[in-house]
Amino acid sequence: MTLQVFDLSAIRSGQAILHPTSLSIELGTRIGLVGSSGSGKSTLGHAIVDALRAQNKRVAHVPQSPDEALDPLRSFKFHWHEAERALDLAHDVSKQRTLFSALKIEDADLRKRPWSWSRGMQQRFVIAMALIGTPDLIVLDEPTSALDPIVAAKTMELLRDHLADKDVAMLLITHDLGLATQHVDRLIVLDKGKVVEDASTHGILVAPKSPAAKSLSTHRSWLSLPC
Amino acid sequence: MKIVIGLFLRASVVLTGIALATFALLWNAPGDPALAIALARYDAIVTPDLVNEIREQAGFNAGFWPAFQAWFGPILMGDFGNSSVNGRPVLPDLMSSVSYTFPLGIAALAIGMALSLPLAILSTKRPGGWLDRFAIAVASIGNAIPAYWLGLLLILLFAVQLAWLPAMGARTPSHAILPALTLGLGVAASLTRIIRSGILEARGQSFLPALSRRGVPQNSISKDHIALHAAIPVVTVFGLELAFLLEGLVMVEVIFARPGLGSFLVEAIGARDFPKVQAAVLLTALIFVVVNLLIDLFYKVLDPRIGDHDA
Numbered sequence: 267m268t269l270q271v272f273d274l275s276a277i278r279s280g281q282a283i284l285h286p287t288s289l290s291i292e293l294g295t296r297i298g299l300v301g302s303s304g305s306g307k308s309t310l311g312h313a314i315v316d317a318l319r320a321q322n323k324r325v326a327h328v329p330q331s332p333d334e335a336l337d338p339l340r341s342f343k344f345h346w347h348e349a350e351r352a353l354d355l356a357h358d359v360s361k362q363r364t365l366f367s368a369l370k371i372e373d374a375d376l377r378k379r380p381w382s383w384s385r386g387m388q389q390r391f392v393i394a395m396a397l398i399g400t401p402d403l404i405v406l407d408e409p410t411s412a413l414d415p416i417v418a419a420k421t422m423e424l425l426r427d428h429l430a431d432k433d434v435a436m437l438l439i440t441h442d443l444g445l446a447t448q449h450v451d452r453l454i455v456l457d458k459g460k461v462v463e464d465a466s467t468h469g470i471l472v473a474p475k476s477p478a479a480k481s482l483s484t485h486r487s488w489l490s491l492p493c
Numbered sequence: 494m495k496i497v498i499g500l501f502l503r504a505s506v507v508l509t510g511i512a513l514a515t516f517a518l519l520w521n522a523p524g525d526p527a528l529a530i531a532l533a534r535y536d537a538i539v540t541p542d543l544v545n546e547i548r549e550q551a552g553f554n555a556g557f558w559p560a561f562q563a564w565f566g567p568i569l570m571g572d573f574g575n576s577s578v579n580g581r582p583v584l585p586d587l588m589s590s591v592s593y594t595f596p597l598g599i600a601a602l603a604i605g606m607a608l609s610l611p612l613a614i615l616s617t618k619r620p621g622g623w624l625d626r627f628a629i630a631v632a633s634i635g636n637a638i639p640a641y642w643l644g645l646l647l648i649l650l651f652a653v654q655l656a657w658l659p660a661m662g663a664r665t666p667s668h669a670i671l672p673a674l675t676l677g678l679g680v681a682a683s684l685t686r687i688i689r690s691g692i693l694e695a696r697g698q699s700f701l702p703a704l705s706r707r708g709v710p711q712n713s714i715s716k717d718h719i720a721l722h723a724a725i726p727v728v729t730v731f732g733l734e735l736a737f738l739l740e741g742l743v744m745v746e747v748i749f750a751r752p753g754l755g756s757f758l759v760e761a762i763g764a765r766d767f768p769k770v771q772a773a774v775l776l777t778a779l780i781f782v783v784v785n786l787l788i789d790l791f792y793k794v795l796d797p798r799i800g801d802h803d804a
Contacts, residue, residue, distance in 0.1 A: 315706050327706045335703045337718050339796055348717070352708035381798065395707070 267293050269323060269403055269435060274313040276306070276459075284309045284459045291435045293402060298446035298467065299439045300482060301456035307439045310456060311405050314437065318403060324353075326396035326404040330411065332388035335395075336380040342391055343376040346398075353399040365394040368424045370417070385412045393421060397428055403435045410445065422449055443482055447471065455479045500789055504782045511778040512568070512771070516561050519767050527553060529765030533578045547577075564771065574768040583772045587757065591776070594746065594753035597669055597676070598738055604677025605684050605734075612681070613688035620693060628685060635682025640741045644675040644748040661750040672749045676741050680734060687730050688723065695722035725795060732785045739777055 269291040276284035284306045291297060301307050308330060315327045329335045336345060350357055366372040369390040371383075380388050389412040396404055406425075410418035426449060429436060440446050446453060446467065453470045455463040457478035463470060474480045519526075527548040531539040534547075552560045567574060573583040616628035651671060652660035659668050696719055704714050743755030750756075754773060761769035 312702070312706075319706065319708075325706070327703065329703050334699050337698075337700050337704075337721075338798075339721050340718070344717075348704075348709055348713070349707055351713075352710070379797075 267402075267433075269293065269318060271314055271317040274310065274317055276309045276313060282459055284313060287313075287461055289314065289454075289461075291403060291437070293433045293435050295452060296429075296436045296450040297438070298450035298453045299437055299456060300441060300443060300446055300453055301478060302441065302482075305456045305478070306459040307441075307456055308407050309459075311407050311437065311439050314403075315405055323403065324399065324401040326399070326401040328389075328392055328396045328404070328406045328409050330407045332380065332385055332392055332412065335392040336388060338380055341377050341379055342374075342383075345391075346376070346395065349395045349398055355399060361398070362394075365397055368428075369394050369421065386414065386417060389413060390417070390421060393425070397425075400432055401434060403437060404429070405437045405439070407439045408441075409438070410442075418445075425449075441482075443471075453479075455482065496793060497790070500786055504786050507782055508775070508778060512565055512775055513561070515771050515774045516564065517557070519770060520557055520560070524765070526765045526767065530577050533764035533766070564768070568775070573772040576766050576769055578764050578766045578769075583768050586769070587754075587772050587776060590752060590754045590757040593751055594742055594755065597673055597746075597751070597753060598742060600669060600673035601676035601680055601738060601741075602734075604673055605680025608677070608681035609684035609688055612685045613692060616685075616689050617692045617696075625689075628689070632682045632685040632689075635678055636686075638679070638682075640675055640679055640744050641748055643678060644672070644745055647671050647675055648749075668749075668751070672745045672751060675745050675748075676738060679741055680738060683730075683734065683737070684727070688727055691723035691726040692719065694726070695719045698722060721795070725792075728788055728791055728795070732781075732788050735781060735784050739781070 270289070272288045273286040274284065274288070275282065275286045287310060299307050299310065311327070315325045318325045336342075340348075346362065347357065363372065366374075371387050371390050371394070374383060374387060374391075383391070389409070393406075393409060396406075404425075409425075410421060413421060422445070425436070436450075438446060438450055451467055453463070453465065453467045454461055455470065455474075455476060455478050457476065462476035463474070463479045470479050471483050474483045525544070527544045528539070530547050531544050535543070548554055552563055555563070564574060571584075573587065575582055576586070612628050612631075616625040619625060648660045648671065651658045658670050659665070660671065662668055698718070701714060701718065704718065705711065742753065743758060745751075746753040746755035747759055754777070758770065758773045760766075761773060
């Protein structure tokens, strides 16, 4: 099955920040959405999620910051139950424990409210919440920007393992090409609200065509960095 | 627990301060209290001897601090002293007046909430729409109308023209309808605007889009998240609303000739009945402090981040 979205666009205060964009995403593929700050990555991510939800597809979304994902007045427990209810799932303690121990938040107090955990822990909780069900697509908006390098790498590994045997597509929004090359096989390059290049990760790194892709891949040394 | 003790300590400091300030104000008020008491008591030509006797009796000759101690000491034991006009203990009279005022205040608050909550929710369905503008207009007009004018209008309409409801006194529960309505409409007017802006502000919270992307139904988002965030400013102004209400109660009770705390206070001031005035002020302050104490505690439950620094 292929997920398809057509003519997504976004205009904010009279300015087009996302020009009409259509995309198709094969189930089970890993796609990276890259581009400089302000190129419309997050906006496209939101538009994809909203469009697929409107098509009754199951989508999970991890926003850039935990502040955009958690209500400061509600406990973690409340968020977890709410997320389960939203997916029509019964409370599954063993699944919760598995995800929490994989993300190293198993000892944290779930009765607390978001601001009493560190931001990195909050972010890992949000990622765990996104993995409760089995979505068709999971959109991760800079999922590791609040995490230290070791936890970030562990988190991405966990995600990879979790998605390995499932027909779940992943869209990874990032400006970290090093991260993208390790986890995705297709790259979409965004510049000023337009998709300027859409090819295999290897292809773009070896022979970038658009100026945006070229400027991104001049940081090729990132490839050799252990991440 | 530490927080609770701290709050109580603060409350008792505030109450002592209020007792001292009221006493000092009355002590230094212009005019001769002894003469006023003599006039209130005997209602005829009074001789200087009589006034002097009253002055001695009431302790006005003793000086400020001894007089303050003589008044405040027994209060700590629950004894509010005797009326300097009729000599009866103040406390029973005060309590019987409160028994008229308290239900009226609660009824006014209930009317205020019952009107403002649906109005605010309706107006935020489409911010800027005609319903919203209408609600804001009604609320602004309601805020601008003073209670004594609205009270008289309601009397004219419902008591004089239509003769549906009694205007004066407090014999039956139906006597409370017009005063409660007068106060309740004022409360509704200010609460509508606060609840409305609370809801609109809560709707702008940055985490809300993520909730709907997570598949949480809109109803649950409104009920579980927006309502909670909108409640914070409403709780904040509730303390102020109470001040407005107490102020309005004094006026409304006089207009509708109800024997409540307001009438008690106005009569006592007229007669320079210091023990009564002070007891009424102290009780009002106590209500105010207790309500604000409860609000502070409620905050600690709702959002413990609030007030962490200034406590």
